[in-house]
Amino acid sequence: MAKFTKKPKDLIADIDYSKTPSTDWMDTPVEFKEHTFCWGAKGKNLEIVGFPNARDWSPAEEDWKLPHDWENTVMDAIKDRLSKYRSFKLFMDICVRCGACADKCHFYIGSGDPKNMPVLRAELFRSIYRRYFTAPGRIFGRLAGARELTLQVLKEWWYYFYQCTECRRCSVFCPYGIDTAEITMMVREFTNLLGLNTDWISGPVANCYIKGNHLGLEPHTIKSSIEFFLDDIETITGIRIEPSFNRKGAEILFVTPSGDLFADPGTYTCMGYLMLFHELGLDYTWSTYASEGGNFGFFTSNEMAKRLNYKIYAEAKRLGVKFIIGGECGHMWRVIHQYMDTWNGPADFLEVPKSPITGTVFENAKTTKMIHITEFTADLIRNNKLKLDPSRNDNLIVTYHDSCNTSRGMGLLEEPRYIIKNVCNHFYEMPEDTIREKTFCCGSGTGLNAGENMELRMRGGLPRAMAVKYVKEKYGVNMLANVCAIDRATLSTLMDYYNPGVRVTGVHELVANALVMKGEKPRETNLRQEPLPGKEGA
Amino acid sequence: MTVQSLLSEKKEQIAKKWFELVADSYPSQTSDFLKSKKNQFLNPVGFTLKEGLSGICNELSLGMDESILKKCLDDIIRIRAIQDFSPSEAISFVFLLKKVIQEVLPELSEDAKEYVSVMVEKIALMSFDIYMQCREDLFEIRVREAEKRNFRLLQVANQLMELKDERVNDLVTGVIDNEKGKG
Numbered sequence: 185m186a187k188f189t190k191k192p193k194d195l196i197a198d199i200d201y202s203k204t205p206s207t208d209w210m211d212t213p214v215e216f217k218e219h220t221f222c223w224g225a226k227g228k229n230l231e232i233v234g235f236p237n238a239r240d241w242s243p244a245e246e247d248w249k250l251p252h253d254w255e256n257t258v259m260d261a262i263k264d265r266l267s268k269y270r271s272f273k274l275f276m277d278i279c280v281r282c283g284a285c286a287d288k289c290h291f292y293i294g295s296g297d298p299k300n301m302p303v304l305r306a307e308l309f310r311s312i313y314r315r316y317f318t319a320p321g322r323i324f325g326r327l328a329g330a331r332e333l334t335l336q337v338l339k340e341w342w343y344y345f346y347q348c349t350e351c352r353r354c355s356v357f358c359p360y361g362i363d364t365a366e367i368t369m370m371v372r373e374f375t376n377l378l379g380l381n382t383d384w385i386s387g388p389v390a391n392c393y394i395k396g397n398h399l400g401l402e403p404h405t406i407k408s409s410i411e412f413f414l415d416d417i418e419t420i421t422g423i424r425i426e427p428s429f430n431r432k433g434a435e436i437l438f439v440t441p442s443g444d445l446f447a448d449p450g451t452y453t454c455m456g457y458l459m460l461f462h463e464l465g466l467d468y469t470w471s472t473y474a475s476e477g478g479n480f481g482f483f484t485s486n487e488m489a490k491r492l493n494y495k496i497y498a499e500a501k502r503l504g505v506k507f508i509i510g511g512e513c514g515h516m517w518r519v520i521h522q523y524m525d526t527w528n529g530p531a532d533f534l535e536v537p538k539s540p541i542t543g544t545v546f547e548n549a550k551t552t553k554m555i556h557i558t559e560f561t562a563d564l565i566r567n568n569k570l571k572l573d574p575s576r577n578d579n580l581i582v583t584y585h586d587s588c589n590t591s592r593g594m595g596l597l598e599e600p601r602y603i604i605k606n607v608c609n610h611f612y613e614m615p616e617d618t619i620r621e622k623t624f625c626c627g628s629g630t631g632l633n634a635g636e637n638m639e640l641r642m643r644g645g646l647p648r649a650m651a652v653k654y655v656k657e658k659y660g661v662n663m664l665a666n667v668c669a670i671d672r673a674t675l676s677t678l679m680d681y682y683n684p685g686v687r688v689t690g691v692h693e694l695v696a697n698a699l700v701m702k703g704e705k706p707r708e709t710n711l712r713q714e715p716l717p718g719k720e721g722a
Numbered sequence: 723m724t725v726q727s728l729l730s731e732k733k734e735q736i737a738k739k740w741f742e743l744v745a746d747s748y749p750s751q752t753s754d755f756l757k758s759k760k761n762q763f764l765n766p767v768g769f770t771l772k773e774g775l776s777g778i779c780n781e782l783s784l785g786m787d788e789s790i791l792k793k794c795l796d797d798i799i800r801i802r803a804i805q806d807f808s809p810s811e812a813i814s815f816v817f818l819l820k821k822v823i824q825e826v827l828p829e830l831s832e833d834a835k836e837y838v839s840v841m842v843e844k845i846a847l848m849s850f851d852i853y854m855q856c857r858e859d860l861f862e863i864r865v866r867e868a869e870k871r872n873f874r875l876l877q878v879a880n881q882l883m884e885l886k887d888e889r890v891n892d893l894v895t896g897v898i899d900n901e902k903g904k905g
Contacts, residue, residue, distance in 0.1 A: 199814075201743070201746070201747045201811075201814055201815075201818065202746060202747060203747060203748055203749050203806070203807075203811075204748075204749045204750045204753075205749065217806065219860075220806075286751075286755075287755050287759060287764070287765075292752075293764070293765070293766065293767065294766075294767070294801075294805075295805060295806065296748040296749065296752040296756070296767065296805060296806075297749070297752075297806060298749050298751045298752060301751070409874060412874070412877060445874070446871065446872075446873075446874040446875055447870060447871050447874070448870045448873060448874070451874060615763045617761065617763050617764055618763050635864045635867060635868055638860055638861075638863070638864045639804045639860065642804040642860065643804055643805060646766060646767070646801065646804075647763065647764075647766055650762075650763065650766035650769075650770070651763050654762075654763070673867070673870070673871070674867075676867070676870070677863045677864075677866070677867045680859075680862075680863045680866065681800070681859055681860065681863050682800065
């Protein structure tokens with residue numbers, strides 16, 4: 185009968201509503217919960233690119249099948265990177281734990297998990313750095329914020345550094361300019377040395393290495409996919425477009441994320457590129473080899489990112505083009521703008537990009553020889569080279585999401601907005617703290633756009649979704665524009681969860697809707713084959 | 723004085739205390755953040771909790787309008803359904819309301835306590851439904867995303883001849899109708 189003797193107030197006291205761990209963060213082990221992490225890599229994909237410890241593995245299992253001397257591998261790698269990259273050493277040493285970054289991370293804001301505060305996430309690694317690479321850490325241990333490298337620590341690293349999208353919002357607020365994304369890159373690189381990759385990243389890396397794009401599309405599939413778009417464009421405009429593939433001697437090579445070829449709504453953005461280039465009569469070519477603007481190698485190791493990036497330039501050389509235009513992509517631009525030059529540049533065999541339509545020289549791309557399509561299009565509009573009818577987008581009330589990589593990684597803030605304002609009549613900004621260099625991440629970048637971690641993605645995307653919700657309720661926003669393939673895919677899902685009714689579009693879908701093409705038939709529908717405003721009854 | 727007027731008189735105090743207790747269901751550093759950061763866009767969880775809980779408190783003294791309650795609960799639970807909470811933890815905040823009212827209005831009559839109890843039960847039952855709807859939405863969006871990813875591949879492979887239904891149309895236009903979970 186003992187179990188019935190408790191009084192109601194004692195029973196209530198047994199209910200614990202608090203999630204505060206009873207132990208210090210160093211002593212609180214990480215718990216792997218389903219829907220918050222990505223599946224482990226397949227051995228075959230690691231083998232293809234020569235990554236170490238190639239085998240199938242699962243983060244949920246106790247045994248990660250690590251090499252027996254994994255601790256030494258990590259230590260050697262830390263030592264090597266510290267000597268190679270001064271920035272890394274500096275970032276380790278100068279943090280004073282002021283906490284300015286603490287509440288700036290979308291994963292922290294959305295999850296409430298303190299280990300997602302950038303300062304604490306970095307401490308997960310910094311505590312090891314102190315223990316093995318600083319005198320106070322060696323002598324005073326825990327008193328100096330140091331701890332031993334154990335399997336538990338490695339698992340904690342893996343869990344939390346794959347909950348950082350390297351968006352760099354925290355860096356904007358750091359008084360010392362510590363780039364937390366670089367710390368995440370380093371730790372991911374260490375996990376990479378132990379074969380601790382995710383399936384969602386390593387699959388695309390292997391595909392890209394063999395076939396030139398993340399999806400593993402072969403040349404004929406790329407071509408037939410684009411032909412489908414051409415059929416749709418013909419239905420909508422009456423114009424048959426005939427783009428070229430792998431054409432030597434073209435003036436421009438066009439490279440876009442392969443997601444644009446298959447993942448809706450990116451496909452409409454891709455149709456937008458095709459229509460714009462046709463209208464301009466641009467001398468350009470697609471490549472079925474350099475058929476990926478993105479670079480998932482960037483989420484594994486510096487070397488792998490460099491190898492994948494090289495394919496674009498090797499193809500540009502082979503085709504003999506003058507310069508490269510890149511499609512609407514996010515991390516592709518961080519790679520090009522911040523890393524390409526030291527990896528594979530300067531691309532002296534190419535020419536400084538000069539618009540054949542306006543004559544504008546893009547000095548900003550002097551060494552990379554690659555420009556973002558919104559730079560190209562904004563310049564066309566500014567020089568009155570396009571005939572536009574923005575009323576065709578009148579059913580859309582648009583807001584713009586800055587991709588972390590294009591805004592913070594290359595300062596592309598005005599061009600997309602300038603284009604949208606010229607092709608749409610209804611545009612509203614989200615609140616100031618959530619856009620431009622302070623933009624909130626979609627929550628699914630750096631290879632976190634898998635399906636099995638959906639719960640995590642909804643946490644990371646929460647601040648962005650709440651800002652969209654605000655403009656939806658205030659202005660009736662029903663379309664979220666952006667210039668990133670991952671955004672196009674994942675923001676659609678984010679909106680479906682938090683803000684049903686808000687759809688997602690690339691900027692060039694809006695451009696193509698408004699673009700009045702020579703010889704087109706009267707347009708009845710937009711690119712999604714929905715009636716244009718005023719043509720609903722047609 | 724009726725229970726409704728008592729609740730109406732103290733609604734702000736109840737909402738404030740309730741919010742603090744709910745914020746305390748997060749780790750201590752986060753609880754401080756949720757309570758102190760005022761900007762709604764930089765602290766969307768704190769803002770949503772505060773707004774939602776106030777909205778519910780307001781309804782306790784009014785007519786318990788189901789659509790308003792549903793919206794307030796959905797805003798809160800949609801967030802807690804994807805945070806690191808078990809199902810019971812995610813909706814535990816509802817039951818804290820009883821505790822708060824007891825503390826703020828200790829002098830309530832037995833009848834009034836019974837009224838509060840029934841209200842909390844009603845809110846709890848609605849919360850079960852909303853929580854389940856959020857979790858279903860979570861899995862639904864995952865499936866939809868996978869479908870969108872493969873749609874064009876299927877089209878290229880000419881596998882869509884038999885699938886020309888509304889669902890395919892939805893996939894093409896990107897229109898999603900999962901308003902059912904919304905108030």
